[in-house]
Amino acid sequence: MKQKDFLSYDTLRMLSRFLIASFPLLFFSPVAMTQTQNEILYIGTYSENDSKGLYVLAFNRExxxxxxxxxxxxxxxxxxLALHPNEKFLYAAYREGKDEHDPAGTIVAYAIDDKTGKLSMINQVSSVGASPCHISVDPSGQVAFVSHYQGGNLSSFKILKSGGISEAVSFIQHQGSSVHPNQTKPHMHAMIPSSDGNWVYASDLGIDQILKYKVHSKKGSVGQKPEIFxxxxxxxxxxFLLHPDLPYAYSLEELSSTVGIYRVDPKSGNLSFMNRVPMLSPEIQSDYNAAADIHLSVDGEWLYASNRGQDNLAIYHVDQETGLLKLQEHVPTGGQHPRNFKVDEKGDLLFVANMExxxxxxFRIHDQSGIPESTGTSISIPRPVFIEQLFLK
Known part of the structure; x- marks a missing residue:
């Protein structure tokens, strides 16, 4: 019996070694495979404080x-920055013109290496307007939209099959002003396309208007006669932020540090104002305040908005029936002058770019409360202002 038991054990041991050597994938748990997945962070910056421009970071989630x-x-x-829907291309809005005499900015198209996430330039074109501050891509991946803060105008570009970008197809100059000292002229700030790609919503900080433009994706152009809200x-x-599942939209209002809530007509895309909520904490005194960025959690239950001055995130719960917001908490951003921030596509993490x-x-997002909690981890980047995330296949 002893000899028989020994042989049985030895045989099993040899068999297990053979199986492990021959079929390693059978012994890898889903968790282990997830841990080896490559994640990339793209960080846009101002070229100050010895910044090297656009940073490509490999991120270890563990x-x-x-x-x-x-x-x-x-x-x-x-x-x-803006990632193409196919995740093969990245577009960057540079404040500097194509040459020293060009008062406009430059849009550069990059191809993304599918193994490393590294970038290689495809081409570059003039943004046409002065001081580009935002770029986005329509859901079909055929049009890029660019907003210009100083110029107070917008432009659109056709995205080529190569991933490159055409010269500007549309250019529209806004006119007007408003009541705040910072509103003596138009200041275009963001263009956000609808989920079906039929419309793009343009937020002009200088004239207190949200303008809805018709998108002609095959041409790469936008209509000349917008609906004005x-x-x-x-x-x-x-x-501007559209809820992915509900007929509501949210406008981050920089000068009043508020969030405007709108109902979106499913057919026309038109906006109807519903309510406005404050972003600032009454417990914090600050001489300067300016709202910066706005995002939803992956499940659409929570809305986050960043405050420069108080240097925190305002956290709201989103009523899934009415779309209204209820303030939950203010969370310090762990730095000064938070600009844009990124909600992790897995719904676990939140990255905040503190420029100053x-x-x-x-931050780690709490599963139940939706509140971001500091991980104590900070990445040193000179003058960071934008964060994009990519999961390599």
């Missing part, structure tokens, strides 16, 4: 560590 694998500095201040005088609409303190702070 220990929240990052490694800079590339920096790109084709022009000065790549302050805003005035906001409260002095509010300064900066960013030269850091990107990582």
């Amino acid at each position: 220990n929240l560590s990052t490694e800079t694998i590339q920096t790109v500095h084709d022009k000065k201040s790549p302050t805003f 005035p906001t409260k005088p002095g509010s300064g609409p900066r960013h 303190s030269d850091n990107v702070v990582i």
Whole structure:
């Protein structure tokens, strides 16, 4: 019996070694495979404080560590980025013109290496307007939209099959002013396309208007006669957010530090004002305040908005029937002057770009409350202003 038991054990041991060597995938748990998945963070910056421009970081989700694998500095201040829906291309809005005499900015198209996430330039074109501050891509991946703060205008571009970008197809100059000292002229700030790609919503901070333009995706153009939705005088609409599942939209209002809530007509895309909620905490005194960015949680239950001055995130619960917001808490961003921030596509993490303190702070989102909690992890990046995320296949 002893000899028989010994042989049985030895046979099993040899068999297990053979199986492990021959069929390793059978012994890898889903967790282990997830841990090896490559994640990339693209960080846009102002070209100040020795910034190297556009940073490409490999991100380790297990220990929240990052490694800079590339920096790109084709022009000065790549302050805003947009990922193509197919995740093969990245578009960067640079504040610097194509040459020293060009008062406009530059839009650069990059191909993304599908194994490393590194970038290689496809082409570059003039943004046409002065000081581009936002770029977005329509859901079909055929049109890029660019907003210009100083110029107070917008432009659109046809995205080519190569992933490159055409010269500007549309250029529209806004006119007007409003009541705040910072509203002596138009200041276009963001263009957000509808989920079906039929419309794009343009937020002009200088004239207190949200304008809805018709999109002609095959041409890469936008219509010349928008529907205009005035906001409260002095509010300064900066960013715009459409709920992915509900017929509601949210406008981040920079000058009044408020969030405007709108109902969206499913057929026409027109906006109907519903309510406005404050972003600032009454417990914090600050001489300067300016709302910066706005995002929803992955499940659409929570809305986050960043405050510069108080340097925090305002956290709201989204009523899933009415679309109305209820303030839950204010969370310090762990730095100064939070600009844009990124809600992790997995719904677990939140990254905040604190421009004045030269850091990107990582938060973990609580499963039940939706409240971001500090992980104590900070990435040192000079003058960060935008964060994009990519999961390599």
